[in-house]
Amino acid sequence: MGTLRPGHDVELEPRRQRGPQAAHRRPLGITRHPIYTGVLGMLLGSLLLAGVGEWLLLIPIGLAVFEIKIHAEEQLMLETFPDEYPRYRQRVPQLVPGLRIHRIGAEGT
Helix, strand or coil, X not given: CCCCCCCCCXXXXXXXXXXXXXXXXXXXXXXXXXXXXXXXXXXXXXXXXHCCHHHHHHHHHHHHHHHHHHHHHHHHHHHHCCCCHHHHHXXXXXXXXXXXXXXXXXXXX
């Protein structure tokens, strides 16, 4: 049984692990950030259950926070896996499976 040790298991900043390996299997083969996708899905589900109202504000706030974290994590992945990660970004969507958003000046988002 695992234990949660504050400051050890949950990190605010992305960091390299010892002996990193790129993982491209499910769920990372479906979306590059499955945890963020799940949390956004829970926020959306809560919004639908509780009614729109003030909860509607949580979706754009969640997206903004995740976008900041995703940018930092993807920079680290590009530094760690300079050959593999750009190809992975081309194949696998960032958050929503099946949704491709192309940004001007950005490749593989």
